[in-house]
Amino acid sequence: MDIVIILKYLLLGIVQGFTEVLPISSSGHVEIVKTLIDIECVDNVLFLIIVNTGSLITFIFIYRKRLIDIIVSFFMYIFIPARRTEHRKGFIYTLKILVATIPAVIVGFLFEDMIDSILDSHGLLLVGIGLLLTATVLFYITSREPFNSKDHDVNWTDSLLIGIAQSVALIPGVSRSGMTSSAALRRGRSIQTALDFSFIMYIPVSIGSIMLMIIQLISGEETLGNDIPTLMFIIAFMGAMVATYIAYRLIFNIFKSGKLRYFSYYCFGASAFALLLYIF
Numbered sequence: 001m002d003i004v005i006i007l008k009y010l011l012l013g014i015v016q017g018f019t020e021v022l023p024i025s026s027s028g029h030v031e032i033v034k035t036l037i038d039i040e041c042v043d044n045v046l047f048l049i050i051v052n053t054g055s056l057i058t059f060i061f062i063y064r065k066r067l068i069d070i071i072v073s074f075f076m077y078i079f080i081p082a083r084r085t086e087h088r089k090g091f092i093y094t095l096k097i098l099v100a101t102i103p104a105v106i107v108g109f110l111f112e113d114m115i116d117s118i119l120d121s122h123g124l125l126l127v128g129i130g131l132l133l134t135a136t137v138l139f140y141i142t143s144r145e146p147f148n149s150k151d152h153d154v155n156w157t158d159s160l161l162i163g164i165a166q167s168v169a170l171i172p173g174v175s176r177s178g179m180t181s182s183a184a185l186r187r188g189r190s191i192q193t194a195l196d197f198s199f200i201m202y203i204p205v206s207i208g209s210i211m212l213m214i215i216q217l218i219s220g221e222e223t224l225g226n227d228i229p230t231l232m233f234i235i236a237f238m239g240a241m242v243a244t245y246i247a248y249r250l251i252f253n254i255f256k257s258g259k260l261r262y263f264s265y266y267c268f269g270a271s272a273f274a275l276l277l278y279i280f
Helices: 003-020 026-037 045-062 064-079 081-144 156-168 176-186 191-219 230-250 252-256 260-279
Strands: none
Touching (some): 003 026, 003 045, 003 230, 026 081, 026 260, 045 064, 045 191, 064 081, 064 191, 081 176, 081 191, 081 260, 156 176, 156 191, 176 191, 176 260, 252 260
């Protein structure tokens, strides 16, 4: 098997996983790298499932204790009325996460085909515009520094607005974490509260997307190509999973510190690069 092809798929997995953690758009960077390394078949549905599942597993591992707490609280509140006072906070938090996923579900259902069509024909143009939007939002939100340092819970209005911000990020090049954390910060939440809510809400959205793809495969609405060996899936999956963890441990602190201006500068540059690739 050609070692160059193996390295290309490993690189795609690493890029997806590494950029998933940061407010710079994983989908946009994967599209740019696809063009640079000349990979034609990475829009294969199963490939997308595998790579995103790699990042998802890492996030579940990172937030495992928090996830267990809120899941236990959710079901304890429902099934053990005598302990509802104790578990009310976790139950309400879970409901807010679910509310925040609704806008992305609606937008995805209504516009997924249109976005995919534009991506197929003008992918780099769409990515360039999306990255420019991300850069602008991140740059704007830094004008509110220093951010609130008090740990206030996300309220219902916050949840809905953060969900709307996440739905915008269905456009390739628009960063999901960048948009959702910016929305929370703009609402006066602390950077820690914003990031926790952003990454925890990523988990049900990602699980839902994976399940939808699987259902489409089973029903025949989507088909799998036969041109990607199983080894490529495994390599991309491992690359995404490991890169997500490394980025979270090494670079995430810059994001966590609230230094969004650095990421805005980077996205301005990445946007210009994507648009130049599209033009030339």
